[in-house]
Amino acid sequence: MAEEVSSQMNSLSISETNPSSSATISLVSGDDIVFKVEPTIAKEMETVQSFIDETDGKITTIPLPNISSHDLPYVIEYCEKSIAGKITKEFEAEFVKKLNNEEVKELFLAANYLNIKKLLDFLSQVIADRIANKSVEYVRRYFGIENDFTPEEEAKLREELAWTFTGVDPDDEDEN
Amino acid sequence: MDLLPTLPFDLITEILSRSPVKLLLQFRCVCKSWNSLISDDPKFARKHLTNSTTHSLNSLGFPYVGILTMHPPNFFFNTAVTTNVNQLWHHSNNFLQKLHHRHRVTYGFGYDSVTDNYKVVVIEKTQVKVHTLGTKFWKNIGDFPKATDHEQKSGKYVSGTINWLAQRWPRSSPPFIVSFDLGNESYQEVLLPDNKEVNDNFFTLDVFADCLCVLCGHDVWLMKEYGNKESWTKLFTISYLKDPSMRYSWTKVVYVYEDGQLLLQIKRPFVRPQLIVYDPRMIGTFQFVPLEKSFNGSRFFLT
Secondary structure (H helix, E strand, C coil), rough: HHHHHHHHHHHHHHCCCCCCCCCCEEECCCCEEEEEEEEEHHHHHHHHHHHHCCCCCCCEEEEEECCCCCCCCHHHHHHHHHCCCCCCHHHHHHHHHHHHHHHHHHHHHHHHHCCCHHHHHHHHHHHHHHHHCCCCCHHHHCCCCCCCCCCCHHHHHHEEEEEEECHHHHCCCCCC | CCCCCCCCCHHHHHHHHCCCCCHHHHHCCHHHHHHHHHHHHHHHHHHHHHHHHCCCHHHHHCCCCCCCCEECCCCCEECCCHHHHHHHHHHHHHHHHHHHHCCCCHHHHHHHCCEEEEEEEEEEEEEEEEEECCCCEEECCCCCCCCCCCCCCEEEECCCCCEEECCCCCCCCEEEEEEEECCCCCCCCCCCCCCCCCCHHEEEEECCCCCCEEEECEEEEEECCCCCCCEEEEEEEHHHHHHHHCCCCCCEEEEEECCCCCEEEECCCEEEEEEEEEEECCCCCCEEEHHHHHHHHHHHHHC
């Protein structure tokens, strides 16, 4: 399984990058699966690149204990598209279609850990869109947040904000 | 749902800064730290503003979509979303409540890049007051140009200025735009496109793609370069407005779809407002949208 995945990723990345560039980088997921990527891909991941730089490029195997072998291929796919300048709205729509809300969150954490600004920005918007029609309770569960309001405080706040929980009435809100 | 490691707060900030205003207000109920982030953190407010404009929500015609909204009879301005506005609200509450029952009051709200802050402008007849966020007073500014007629309640925010349609007496003189520069707190007049065929009463002012936009008769004009009269460009004609039954209608651009279609709100006397999806490229094509459907997207909030 491990070999199969890494060779697949390897062939993918070679097709997008310059073959004369230096040795490939091995990214090791938290569940010990090795993904070989071109150095250009590693460059997209600031955390990885700074690790390589710090060791003057001597170390090319990078452990990523916080990232699973489920998430890493998505990250690599996104970075490849990004290098190729092929991040389109269509690609992004297809990319997230495959992911459920929990997976989006995991990937978001991975992007944060690897410090990939573009992916982070993109996934922030995805999550923002996905919670757009959700209740306060769902949002608490989704983000693992404990409600620290007293029931009285919450009731008061909800009363103050009651108008935001209802539909918009075009007859009353209008400016003219 | 599995409990994954919770997201660090700065990541939550990233997400919330991309959420629409109405939703943010609801999310104040999530927990105390969210409540204070959304209602008391100027940095967050600025971040949200930046992201809002990036996603071209300005097409909704409000400076910072829905940050202030008319909500009579309780308040002149409603509670708003961000910190800024909450502070602003507290400080301006008394002043505004006094104004509330008077006629001919108009207001504007916007971001001033010179001071990196928000300002509220309130105009009553010709008297102008400006409030800067974080201060506790209202500053009197020289009078609004005399003999003007600002029918629209809220000014339109574009590139650091708030804009109102205005007209001198007698009515036969051409209308123009009064523009208030939030940076230097002064006025200038901005000229409308020449359009002699059109009855002056039919101008409406809006913001479209970060530019001033006027609907004039059945034509939509865009001022591509702010303040430059020569840059007025006729974008398209809304063909159905030529229909005599639409003569007294009032149209507003509510939303611009990515494919160039427009969501328009049409009001006619004695008829409930209607929403129309209009494709400027297909002459005469439009469809009425049932309200539930069109207001589903939270971005249509407060139009």
